Amino acid sequence: MSAIQSIPTVAAFGSGQDELYQQAVQTYGAALERLARAYESDADLRRDLLQEMHVALWRSFRGFDGRCSLRTWFYRVSHNVGASHVLRQRRLRDQALVGLEELENLPDSTNALEAADRSHRLERLLNLIQRLKPMDRHVILSYLEGFDAASIAEITGLSAGNVATKIHRIKSVLARQFQQGGSGSCGK
């Protein structure tokens, strides 16, 4: 299945700030919660972050000019709030963030029993995502949300080649971390 449904585009431009916000949240509200989860593990802080994302989105639609799709705008604003949150929290928690390259070299810590359990697998996926630097985190989240390379390039501002390289690494990391237990194999 895919989280991406309809993609409101320039047609949305011209609507009011409140309408744009409501349209975006109606379409991508679930994705917003998933993003907040990927940017903050603590439940209380995550609730604050989610509210911050909502407020940032609503405020941002005052300046929405329709030059990109509502979806692209939505993900750009949300991820920027997430990245800002990570950097703020980084000052309080002295845990170094890593890049995809470092994750590729990590030993596979998969426990077969854990791998069979869906909630543990999701928890492990979140732990993996939450260790990543903001840009790599953004790319992997976009990949998991089901975006294609062109959309990821548009949202992140990275070149298509760079996105392709990162996606290749993401697939490699996910395959290594989630390949045990049959159903956990990473589709290619």
Next chain:
Amino acid sequence: MWEVGNPVQELWQDQPVEGIQMSVEELRRRAGKFERTIYWRNVREYVGSLLAVGPLTYFFATTHDVLSRVSFGLFIAAMLWIVVQLHRKGSSKKLPSGVDTLTGLRFYRAELERQLEVLTSVWSWYLAPLVPGLVVYTIGQAVKVPRLRSWAALALMNLVVAAAFVGIWKMNQKAARCLQRMIEELNGAD
């Protein structure tokens, strides 16, 4: 879009969500609260500066000793200089809405580099401006009361101030190292 059925994508997309929503009224209230917080923070900073300058201005106006008056004048000038620098260097900029992640991360990196510069140059814009006033005040008091006990007290006061300066400098260096690590993490984002 990637092919449907990727198990890890499914795992991610099928996770339960609470369906949290916020009404437009609530958003307006929160946005207004945020703006009021910023406004009152600025007011507090300026009032705090005035509170620091106020007593110095009083001493400047009422003292009859020339060197003391010069030292208080220098302290007032230093305080005003620090407030201006704090406002100029310390004010954070706002990321424009809807920019792509790369632009956003470059913006944050530039902000961190600016903050790093503020921390590493704390000697030049925060501590050094206070030194002339301190020197003149010390000389003035030493001339005014030329007794060994008074000089010892002045020496002790200067030692305490020097220790406070070193403490402030070390705290800023520690914060700067943290910022430097964050900047290094943001490097290579593209």
